[in-house]
Amino acid sequence: MSSTPILETVDVRKEFGNLVAVDGISLEFYTDETVGIIGPNGAGKTTFINLISGVLPLTDGQILFAGDDISDLKRYKRVRRGLVRSFQIPQIYDELTLRENIQSSILSRKQENNRLFTPTDREEESLQEANELIETFNLEAHADEHTEHLPHGVRKVLDVAMSFALEPQIMFLDEPTSGVGSKEKNDVMETITQAADEQNIGLVFIEHDMELIREYSSRTVALHEGRVLLDDEPDAVFNSEEVNEFILEGGV
Numbered sequence: 001m002s003s004t005p006i007l008e009t010v011d012v013r014k015e016f017g018n019l020v021a022v023d024g025i026s027l028e029f030y031t032d033e034t035v036g037i038i039g040p041n042g043a044g045k046t047t048f049i050n051l052i053s054g055v056l057p058l059t060d061g062q063i064l065f066a067g068d069d070i071s072d073l074k075r076y077k078r079v080r081r082g083l084v085r086s087f088q089i090p091q092i093y094d095e096l097t098l099r100e101n102i103q104s105s106i107l108s109r110k111q112e113n114n115r116l117f118t119p120t121d122r123e124e125e126s127l128q129e130a131n132e133l134i135e136t137f138n139l140e141a142h143a144d145e146h147t148e149h150l151p152h153g154v155r156k157v158l159d160v161a162m163s164f165a166l167e168p169q170i171m172f173l174d175e176p177t178s179g180v181g182s183k184e185k186n187d188v189m190e191t192i193t194q195a196a197d198e199q200n201i202g203l204v205f206i207e208h209d210m211e212l213i214r215e216y217s218s219r220t221v222a223l224h225e226g227r228v229l230l231d232d233e234p235d236a237v238f239n240s241e242e243v244n245e246f247i248l249e250g251g252v
């Protein structure tokens with residue numbers, strides 16, 4: 001593991017009225033790992049990611065990105081720094097092809113969105129970059145198709161490829177395989193984790209499918225009632241009595 005965390009949460013807390021959804025979570029994340037977050041319904045998983053990405057303000061605590069306090073930073077500024085959450089990316093435009101969608105994401109990073117179809121050098125550059133991403137994510141077969149009719153799993157991978165176009169250092173995914181057929185789930189996860197690994201992008205994903213967590217996370221964080229129950233290698237987490245009692249037996 002690299003020595004400096006790219007992201008650190010310090011005693012992060014979120015209250016909704018009287019309800020404490022996140023109750024003091026302190027965790028470190030690194031660019032060379034894939035972290036799986038598990039926990040029963042209502043454990044605070046999505047809220048935690050919402051706090052990190054800036055969708056929700058903190059009630060208390062701190063978020064550090066590469067050592068800088070970003071607790072009050074606006075969402076888009078976090079994205080610019082390299083903290084990307086999958087659903088935050090520009091939506092998939094069904095009237096565009098898959099390649100054009102990736103290009104639009106690249107151009108939004110370059111803040112040249114309005115010039116997508118003008119023949120500029122930037123467009124050439126973005127085309128080349130889009131083609132590289134298409135190759136990285138094994139999307140060649142669908143590159144020139146309009147995205148409307150793409151299989152769900154391909155749309156999910158496209159979604160992540162578009163996030164990669166924003167040049168993240170760490171990326172958060174909330175159930176990246178939801179709605180994907182069971183046969184396709186492994187392909188989707190394999191593609192995403194390999195791409196992140198190749199580009200040294202930290203990956204953090206929430207997942208209810210425990211087999212995917214076991215297979216694809218290098219570290220597993222178990223949350224329960226807004227707190228960290230365990231943060232360890234997947235085997236250690238799945239063999240823990242506490243995790244079995246509070247999470248696995250109750251279903252996630």
Ligand SMILES: Nc1ncnc2c1ncn2[C@@H]1O[C@H](COP(=O)(O)OP(=O)(O)OP(=O)(O)O)[C@@H](O)[C@H]1O
Nearest residue numbers: 016019020021039040041042043044045046047048
């Ligand atoms: N915007 C909100 N306003 C009020 N309460 C909320 C809000 N968002 C989440 N909660 C509550 O906070 C708690 C944590 O919810 P959260 O969605 O983070 O859990 P989760 O672990 O992601 O659950 P799931 O696996 O069901 O998605 C729950 O009790 C939920 O009802």
